[in-house]
Amino acid sequence: MHPNAVMLAAVLLGNLMLLPFISAQNAGFVKSPMSETKLTGDTFELYCDVVGNPTPEIQWWYAEINRADSFKQLWDGARKRRVSINTAYGTNGVSVLGITRLTLEDSGTYECRASNDPRRNDLRQNPAITWIRAQATISVLQKPKINASDQTILSADTSGKPVTLQCNLTTAHTAHKDSFWMKNGQKIPNTQTEQKNTAYRITKPRADDSGEYMCVYTFDMAPNANATIEVKAKPDITGHKRSENKNEGENAMLYCKSVGYPHPTWTWRKVDGTSYTDIDNSTGRFFITNRDNYTELNILNLDINTDPGLYECNATNVIGNTAQTTILRVRSHLAPLWPFLGVLAEIIILVVIIVVYEKRKRPDDIIDDDEPVGPMKTNSTNNHKDKNIRQRNTK
Ligand SMILES: *[C@@H]1O[C@H](CO)[C@@H](O)[C@H](O)[C@H]1NC(C)=O
Ligand SMILES: *[C@@H]1O[C@H](CO)[C@@H](O)[C@H](O)[C@H]1NC(C)=O
Ligand SMILES: *[C@@H]1O[C@H](CO)[C@@H](O)[C@H](O)[C@H]1NC(C)=O
Ligand SMILES: *[C@@H]1O[C@H](CO)[C@@H](O)[C@H](O)[C@H]1NC(C)=O
Ligand SMILES: *[C@@H]1O[C@H](CO)[C@@H](O)[C@H](O)[C@H]1NC(C)=O
Ligand SMILES: *[C@@H]1O[C@H](CO)[C@@H](O)[C@H](O)[C@H]1NC(C)=O
Numbered sequence: 001m002h003p004n005a006v007m008l009a010a011v012l013l014g015n016l017m018l019l020p021f022i023s024a025q026n027a028g029f030v031k032s033p034m035s036e037t038k039l040t041g042d043t044f045e046l047y048c049d050v051v052g053n054p055t056p057e058i059q060w061w062y063a064e065i066n067r068a069d070s071f072k073q074l075w076d077g078a079r080k081r082r083v084s085i086n087t088a089y090g091t092n093g094v095s096v097l098g099i100t101r102l103t104l105e106d107s108g109t110y111e112c113r114a115s116n117d118p119r120r121n122d123l124r125q126n127p128a129i130t131w132i133r134a135q136a137t138i139s140v141l142q143k144p145k146i147n148a149s150d151q152t153i154l155s156a157d158t159s160g161k162p163v164t165l166q167c168n169l170t171t172a173h174t175a176h177k178d179s180f181w182m183k184n185g186q187k188i189p190n191t192q193t194e195q196k197n198t199a200y201r202i203t204k205p206r207a208d209d210s211g212e213y214m215c216v217y218t219f220d221m222a223p224n225a226n227a228t229i230e231v232k233a234k235p236d237i238t239g240h241k242r243s244e245n246k247n248e249g250e251n252a253m254l255y256c257k258s259v260g261y262p263h264p265t266w267t268w269r270k271v272d273g274t275s276y277t278d279i280d281n282s283t284g285r286f287f288i289t290n291r292d293n294y295t296e297l298n299i300l301n302l303d304i305n306t307d308p309g310l311y312e313c314n315a316t317n318v319i320g321n322t323a324q325t326t327i328l329r330v331r332s333h334l335a336p337l338w339p340f341l342g343v344l345a346e347i348i349i350l351v352v353i354i355v356v357y358e359k360r361k362r363p364d365d366i367i368d369d370d371e372p373v374g375p376m377k378t379n380s381t382n383n384h385k386d387k388n389i390r391q392r393n394t395k
Pocket of ligand 3: 224225
């Protein structure tokens with residue numbers, strides 16, 4: 001080998017060996033797990049984020065409350081697969097410990113341990129020196145019991161009859177603070193009460209009143225408890241275009257809006273008398289976009305022969321279905337020109353009439369001129385002369 005190459009190799013090797021040594025860094029926590037209070041049946045996740053060079057190894061350990069001497073290592077799939085551990089090693093080491101379907105026995109101290117010490121797995125070393133630790137206490141409380149009304153269906157024959165939704169807090173780990181009602185994830189104002197039994201009354205139910213209702217009980221230093229009551233109703237289409245007028249080649253947009261829970265599935269079809277054609281995206285010219293309570297049909301590059309007609313949107317949920325129609329009119333390209341063409345036609349006809357009239361009249365005129373002058377003609381020639389004289393005079 002060339003001596004220079006050997007030297008270069010030696011320098012490179014030296015650098016490579018020095019590199020980890022120079023920038024080596026002890027493990028340190030960027031984010032450590034946080035203590036929490038949870039209810040039985042719920043889920044918790046603890047996060048641990050560690051820096052260091054080389055990237056530290058992360059482990060999770062557990063000890064029952066007040067048994068700090070008895071830590072046991074946790075592994076992915078422990079406790080009948082309720083425990084999950086997901087760790088990613090990059091520039092940082094990041095690990096998430098998750099436990100699902102919590103039981104009272106899951107209460108305790110959870111510890112994130114991290115180390116990049118080369119001696120960390122040497123049994124002769126004291127782990128307290130080679131590993132850094134961060135702890136979080138998880139308290140699991142018995143989930144309060146709420147006795148709630150069954151789901152309600154607002155139908156045509158019960159509409160107008162008031163509906164009362166009830167929640168009774170039957171057991172709780174500690175005394176509750178208060179309670180309130182929510183609809184579709186939004187707090188309903190003025191429903192706060194301190195009673196164990198709470199009710200929400202819909203005095204004149206309409207499709208609009210259907211939705212996901214929830215009573216929520218709050219506690220000091222513990223998570224909320226809640227129960228969900230579904231109020232269902234047939235979809236009601238509250239907004240649509242009655243008609244749409246467009247020119248051929250343009251795009252048309254038809255839409256329908258609905259109320260009624262659960263949110264409907266939407267379909268569109270074109271109605272031709274008693275038969276109909278279902279519309280979907282496959283043609284490349286019709287595009288249907290559906291949101292929970294809204295549907296939009298876009299028709300591109302309107303065809304005057306096939307597109308005009310009656311379009312129907314149909315909203316269907318478990319309770320029933322409703323449909324509404326929109327009339328689509330498509331005008332010819334020439335339509336905007338029609339008024340102009342009308343005027344043009346009138347002008348042409350007028351010109352033709354004048355020309356024809358003039359042609360028929362001319363021979364008579366010539367004869368007239370040759371014939372002895374009538375009183376009218378005399379006057380007119382005299383007038384001309386007068387005019388000429390006057391013009392000369394003014395000069
Ligand atoms: C819940 O309410 C129903 C009546 O709505 C009643 O029959 C039942 O006993 C209640 N359960 C509890 C635990 O209070
Ligand atoms: C709640 O308790 C009241 C009595 O306070 C009772 O009339 C009602 O049926 C209970 N409702 C439910 C859903 O348990
Ligand atoms: C309702 O209870 C569930 C389960 O305990 C909980 O995850 C959720 O955050 C609660 N929702 C509200 C609004 O309190
Ligand atoms: C449709 O749903 C959206 C959000 O889901 C809501 O903001 C809007 O008020 C709803 N419109 C109607 C007519 O229910
Ligand atoms: C139809 O196409 C539009 C636009 O590409 C898309 O947003 C929509 O989700 C499609 N709808 C269906 C029902 O596939
Ligand atoms: C709406 O669609 C459903 C399901 O395709 C159908 O059973 C129902 O007859 C339609 N309703 C109307 C009013 O067209």
